[in-house]
Amino acid sequence: MTQNLARVAVFISGSGTDLQSLIDASRDGRLSAEIAWVVSSKEEAYGLVRAGNAGIESAVFKMKEFESAQIAGEFLVRNLRDRKIDYVVMAGYLKMMPVEVLRAYPDRVVNIHPALLPKYGGKGMYGRKVHEAVIASGDKQSGPTVHLADEVYDHGKILEQRSVPVLPEDTPDTLAARVLEVEHELYPIALNKLIRGEYRL
Numbered sequence: 001m002t003q004n005l006a007r008v009a010v011f012i013s014g015s016g017t018d019l020q021s022l023i024d025a026s027r028d029g030r031l032s033a034e035i036a037w038v039v040s041s042k043e044e045a046y047g048l049v050r051a052g053n054a055g056i057e058s059a060v061f062k063m064k065e066f067e068s069a070q071i072a073g074e075f076l077v078r079n080l081r082d083r084k085i086d087y088v089v090m091a092g093y094l095k096m097m098p099v100e101v102l103r104a105y106p107d108r109v110v111n112i113h114p115a116l117l118p119k120y121g122g123k124g125m126y127g128r129k130v131h132e133a134v135i136a137s138g139d140k141q142s143g144p145t146v147h148l149a150d151e152v153y154d155h156g157k158i159l160e161q162r163s164v165p166v167l168p169e170d171t172p173d174t175l176a177a178r179v180l181e182v183e184h185e186l187y188p189i190a191l192n193k194l195i196r197g198e199y200r201l
Contacts, residue, residue: 006086006195009037011093016047017180018091018112018187023054025188032195037083039076041095057083063095073100080104089191090149094126097149107201109149110194112187114179116161117145121154131172131179142166142175144183146190148201159199160190 008026010019019038025031038051038058051058059079066072077100080088088101090111102109113121115130125133134142143164148156164179193199 004032006033007036007084008033008087008089008191009039009080009083009085010035010089010091011039011041011095011097012045012047012091013041013094014045014047014092016045016050016092018183019047020050021184022089022091022188022191023050023056025192031188031192033087033191036085037080041093047092063098069098070100073098076101077104087191087195089187091187096151096153099151102149102151107148108194110159110191111147111149111154111156112183112190113145113147113154114142114176114183115145116141116143116163117147117154117158123153125154128172128176131175134166135170135172135175140166142179144179144186146187157201159194160186162186 010022012019022031023035026033026035035056038047038056039061040048041061043060048058063069063072066075076098088105088109090097097109115134120130120133141163143162145158146160147158150156162182164182166175
């Protein structure tokens with residue numbers, strides 16, 4: 001890796017398909033970054049296997065294993081700084097990012113959400129639940145949103161959105177699959193633009 005690449009930590013909780021899209025974009029030059037560390041909230045997350053297959057250092061981080069949320073957050077910040085991380089990326093990470101990390105990395109903590117925010121966001125709105133809500137609403141459009149993370153779930157400045165049609169025959173699973181395909185395209189683009197300073201923050 002060359003010296004001018006940003007160093008990115010990716011936080012996951014599950015299968016890690018968004019992580020894989022970022023790894024692939026990094027490897028083929030579409031993303032001006034090196035995926036330097038992968039952190040999972042679950043030891044069984046398949047994203048950890050993806051990290052291992054790519055030769056990326058990984059770790060499992062659980063808030064409940066620390067005496068307090070503040071101590072946990074400070075531990076994360078130390079580890080991010082030890083690895084000279086420039087950007088923190090949430091890719092299917094189902095936990096709230098500790099406030100200590102948000103404050104240590106202002107405008108450099110990013111999340112992707114599988115719906116067009118500000119609709120269908122907030123605590124408890126993740127995965128299949130989001131797509132169920134979209135279909136139940138009768139909305140004709142859904143799609144992923146990339147945004148800066150702050151101290152509120154699915155809040156923060158929106159960087160990119162891309163629309164995906166909701167078809168009359170859609171189930172939550174078929175809609176999820178179509179949105180996920182677009183997530184894989186959009187996330188590397190948005191992260192690359194953030195790293196290159198192309199957003200007005």
